[in-house]
Amino acid sequence: MSKETTLQISGMTCAACTTRVEKGLKSVEGVHDANVNIATEHAAVTYDEERTDLEELARKVEELGYQVRSEEVEFDVTGMTCAACSNRVEKVLTRLEGVQEANVNLALETASVSYIDAAVEVGDMKQAVDKAGFQLHEKAESEGHDVRDEEIELQTGKFIFAAILTLPLLWTMVTHFEFTAFLWVPELFMNPWVQLALATPVQFIVGAQFYRNAYKALKNKSANMDVLVAMGTSAAYFYSIYLGWQWMGTGEAMPELYFEAAAIIITLIVLGKLFEARAKGRTSQAIKKLLGLRANTATVVREGVEREIPVEDVVKGDLLRVKPGEKIPVDGIVKKGRSAIDESMLTGESLPIDKSEGDEVIGATINKNGALTVEATRVGKDTALAQIVKVVEEAQGSKANIQRMVDKVSSVFVPAVVIFAVLTFLGWYFIFAPGNMAAALIPTISILVIACPCALGLATPTSIMAGSGRSAEMGVLFKGGEYLESTRAIDTVVLDKTGTVTKGEPELTTIETEWADEQEFLRLVGSVEKVSEHPLARALVKGIEEQGIKLGQAENFAAIPGAGVEASVDGHLTLIGTRKLLSDHKVQIPAGAEVVMEQLEAEGKTAMLVAVDGIYAGLTAVSDTIKDSSKEAISRLKAEGHHVIMLTGDNERTARAIAAQVGVDEVLAEVLPEEKSKEIERLQQNGRKVAMVGDGINDAPALAVANIGMAIGTGTDVAIEAADITLMRGDLNSAADAVLMSRLTMRNIKQNLFFAFIYNTSALPIAAAGFLAPWVAGAAMAFSSVSVVLNALRLQRIKVTAQTDQTVKGA
Amino acid sequence: MSPIIRKWILGAFSWLALVIAGYYLFEDVLEPAEREEHHSFQHVSEEKI
Numbered sequence: 001m002s003k004e005t006t007l008q009i010s011g012m013t014c015a016a017c018t019t020r021v022e023k024g025l026k027s028v029e030g031v032h033d034a035n036v037n038i039a040t041e042h043a044a045v046t047y048d049e050e051r052t053d054l055e056e057l058a059r060k061v062e063e064l065g066y067q068v069r070s071e072e073v074e075f076d077v078t079g080m081t082c083a084a085c086s087n088r089v090e091k092v093l094t095r096l097e098g099v100q101e102a103n104v105n106l107a108l109e110t111a112s113v114s115y116i117d118a119a120v121e122v123g124d125m126k127q128a129v130d131k132a133g134f135q136l137h138e139k140a141e142s143e144g145h146d147v148r149d150e151e152i153e154l155q156t157g158k159f160i161f162a163a164i165l166t167l168p169l170l171w172t173m174v175t176h177f178e179f180t181a182f183l184w185v186p187e188l189f190m191n192p193w194v195q196l197a198l199a200t201p202v203q204f205i206v207g208a209q210f211y212r213n214a215y216k217a218l219k220n221k222s223a224n225m226d227v228l229v230a231m232g233t234s235a236a237y238f239y240s241i242y243l244g245w246q247w248m249g250t251g252e253a254m255p256e257l258y259f260e261a262a263a264i265i266i267t268l269i270v271l272g273k274l275f276e277a278r279a280k281g282r283t284s285q286a287i288k289k290l291l292g293l294r295a296n297t298a299t300v301v302r303e304g305v306e307r308e309i310p311v312e313d314v315v316k317g318d319l320l321r322v323k324p325g326e327k328i329p330v331d332g333i334v335k336k337g338r339s340a341i342d343e344s345m346l347t348g349e350s351l352p353i354d355k356s357e358g359d360e361v362i363g364a365t366i367n368k369n370g371a372l373t374v375e376a377t378r379v380g381k382d383t384a385l386a387q388i389v390k391v392v393e394e395a396q397g398s399k400a401n402i403q404r405m406v407d408k409v410s411s412v413f414v415p416a417v418v419i420f421a422v423l424t425f426l427g428w429y430f431i432f433a434p435g436n437m438a439a440a441l442i443p444t445i446s447i448l449v450i451a452c453p454c455a456l457g458l459a460t461p462t463s464i465m466a467g468s469g470r471s472a473e474m475g476v477l478f479k480g481g482e483y484l485e486s487t488r489a490i491d492t493v494v495l496d497k498t499g500t501v502t503k504g505e506p507e508l509t510t511i512e513t514e515w516a517d518e519q520e521f522l523r524l525v526g527s528v529e530k531v532s533e534h535p536l537a538r539a540l541v542k543g544i545e546e547q548g549i550k551l552g553q554a555e556n557f558a559a560i561p562g563a564g565v566e567a568s569v570d571g572h573l574t575l576i577g578t579r580k581l582l583s584d585h586k587v588q589i590p591a592g593a594e595v596v597m598e599q600l601e602a603e604g605k606t607a608m609l610v611a612v613d614g615i616y617a618g619l620t621a622v623s624d625t626i627k628d629s630s631k632e633a634i635s636r637l638k639a640e641g642h643h644v645i646m647l648t649g650d651n652e653r654t655a656r657a658i659a660a661q662v663g664v665d666e667v668l669a670e671v672l673p674e675e676k677s678k679e680i681e682r683l684q685q686n687g688r689k690v691a692m693v694g695d696g697i698n699d700a701p702a703l704a705v706a707n708i709g710m711a712i713g714t715g716t717d718v719a720i721e722a723a724d725i726t727l728m729r730g731d732l733n734s735a736a737d738a739v740l741m742s743r744l745t746m747r748n749i750k751q752n753l754f755f756a757f758i759y760n761t762s763a764l765p766i767a768a769a770g771f772l773a774p775w776v777a778g779a780a781m782a783f784s785s786v787s788v789v790l791n792a793l794r795l796q797r798i799k800v801t802a803q804t805d806q807t808v809k810g811a
Numbered sequence: 812m813s814p815i816i817r818k819w820i821l822g823a824f825s826w827l828a829l830v831i832a833g834y835y836l837f838e839d840v841l842e843p844a845e846r847e848e849h850h851s852f853q854h855v856s857e858e859k860i
Contacts, residue, residue, distance in 0.1 A: 153813045157815050157818065157819030157820070161819040164824060165823055191834065191841055197830045197833070198827070
């Protein structure tokens with residue numbers, strides 16, 4: 001059948017592109033016609049649905065070097081109970097034509113879908129998922145009332161209802177054990193009809209959700225925990241009715257009934273789910289905390305009048321008044337005033353930072369003591385806080401590789417368990433206890449109940465959520481669950497020197513000149529360096545200007561990467577740079593200068609030689625201060641077993657001096673900026689798994705090449721593409737924190753998986769052997785999920801005591 | 812306490828009261844034969860456990 005669709009295409013720049021896309025699309029088998037409009041960036045395609053599909057068209061467009069623009073939508077999902085359900089929702093969504101990717105998170109109860117706008121609508125997704133037995137609520141829709149809170153209330157009500165009716169049944173259980181048999185039990189609760197009357201509402205009102213979900217799952221040819229619970233409790237319930245019926249009027253001793261088993265299992269599982277829902281709510285607390293940081297109102301000055309408006313109404317360019325003690329409403333630049341700003345909530349930096357005219361301020365930080373006038377530069381979704389929330393949300397919603405494996409296991413787990421339960425039943429009924437229905441049924445029920453893979457499904461996502469949330473609070477933003485996972489695997493940490501190990505703000509420390517007129521020497525040096533962008537040059541100029549020297553104009557400026565600069569000032573050709581630069585220009589360097597230079601370098605200073613008109617004139621040195629925290633952070637990284645390498649463009653001797661002060665294992669000196677990524681590649685070729693820590697701008701290529709790229713001290717700009725992890729604090733300890741959080745989160749995931757597997761697998765043979773009463777199975781199964789979630793919550797309490805030692809508390 | 816939870820609690824107690832009342836009203840019908848006390852029941856239970 002012929003179908004017409006419109007694709008949104010991006011990346012087209014000219015008419016040639018249009019033709020290329022048109023031709024390309026037409027070459028796909030099954031495409032009748034393609035029409036591309038560059039202005040609207042639309043491609044209208046008529047194609048045969050049986051011969052090709054949207055995915056293929058999108059692939060073709062991508063092959064040609066363009067992108068089919070896709071939309072993203074976020075949903076809250078209700079009705080999911082275990083990993084099988086989330087798999088099911090994911091499958092239903094991805095099967096829809098036009099849906100490119102669907103990611104369902106069981107723990108967050110969310111789904112994020114990227115889709116081709118023209119091909120599928122949000123309504124279609126809701127419909128399809130609804131048919132499968134779950135409900136999608138668009139994020140914006142569900143914002144007003146909290147779906148999760150309502151669900152918790154309903155489940156609490158159901159649990160109390162079930163508990164009240166189950167308690168009398170539980171009371172009758174005292175007769176089951178010799179040591180409690182002396183306790184009095186009212187006659188009426190022993191009556192099978194009374195037991196039936198108490199168990200029935202629990203089975204069919206509270207338990208209705210299990211039947212409903214089980215039915216939907218089976219209709220879709222899948223099986224989940226609801227199937228197991230419904231099967232197990234129904235077997236106990238209906239078999240008891242049968243026995244009660246048989247007993248009626250016989251006058252014999254009352255047979256053993258299993259109403260209490262069915263009711264207790266349902267009650268406990270509802271209780272387990274309740275605990276789980278509450279705990280899951282707590283794992284997403286990091287986001288709530290972040291959102292709570294936002295200022296609600298802003299005082300804006302428009303047309304000379306001050307007005308208080310909601311923060312959402314602030315537009316770019318607005319002038320905002322911020323009084324002492326108030327929160328800065330949005331990101332901006334200080335236009336007037338001076339104050340100390342507390343940025344600890346975003347960067348973890350404990351000391352307030354002084355800000356004055358021209359300095360950037362971040363929304364949600366607190367103005368401590370002075371009144372400020374701020375011009376809004378980033379508002380709404382663009383603010384640093386909004387970006388942080390987005391990154392954390394994406395990380396929490398993403399899947400670690402280990403989870404994909406778990407998903408696969410749990411999807412085959414339920415059918416396998418049902419088969420195992422059937423075999424157990426047959427084994428008992430025909431071989432071990434021929435003809436004894438009760439003896440065969442009890443282990444079967446226990447197996448069905450104990451084997452629910454809920455804990456398995458929750459193990460990874462809850463840890464990832466708690467781990468990435470806690471990291472965010474510490475100022476470490478993981479861009480996705482996979483990085484939280486892979487950071488643990490690194491063995492080598494490469495640190496960029498400038499701005500990472502050191503403050504990146506070098507200061508002029510030494511001036512040595514052959515000239516009598518030091519002022520003139522400095523004037524020439526300053527005039528040349530003024531043109532340069534290099535941080536060392538800026539330090540020199542700053543130091544010289546502070547001495548009150550007026551700088552001149554430099555001509556014919558040239559920067560020689562990794563060597564230095566040359567320019568003419570007042571007709572004097574001035575060279576500033578390394579020994580190599582001077583010797584390349586055949587300048588004789590005096591022996592005395594050589595000695596001084598070596599000495600400066602040994603102190604970790606960067607010395608620069610100066611020659612004017614081909615004659616050596618003197619030298620200057622700048623030194624970058626090492627950050628207070630660097631030494632401690634490096635020793636923490638080493639204690640984690642990492643090989644720590646410092647990478648720098650400085651000469652070997654200077655680099656070694658700094659390396660010795662901070663205690664790195666290895667130094668790679670004299671590395672040109674563009675060679676940094678090659679050094680990383682070389683390390684990787686030697687079989688090392690490398691994490692690179694550097695700033696997000698100059699080190700971007702190296703960050704991208706490294707197995708894990710950490711952008712440090714970027715504070716406000718969290719969305720740096722090249723980085724896998726953004727360290728909001730300038731402190732190198734954050735890198736150590738990132739490594740630590742990764743290790744602890746992965747350990748937590750493994751503990752969780754271990755718990756979950758242990759519950760499921762070790763309990764199965766015990767249940768099959770008939771040693772596990774069904775109600776115990778129900779309790780164990782309910783609390784396996786709870787224990788997994790509680791274990792994940794421990795990650796939220798991790799405290800890293802920086803500065804003094806590297807003790808980790810709470811993990 | 813939220814109205815949802817209150818509704819469920821009320822429902823549970825009402826049903827429990829109804830069941831207890833029903834038992835005493837129809838005790839003769841519901842307990843048709845004299846039982847051999849709980850001992851035999853206990854015996855079966857121990858086997859199960």
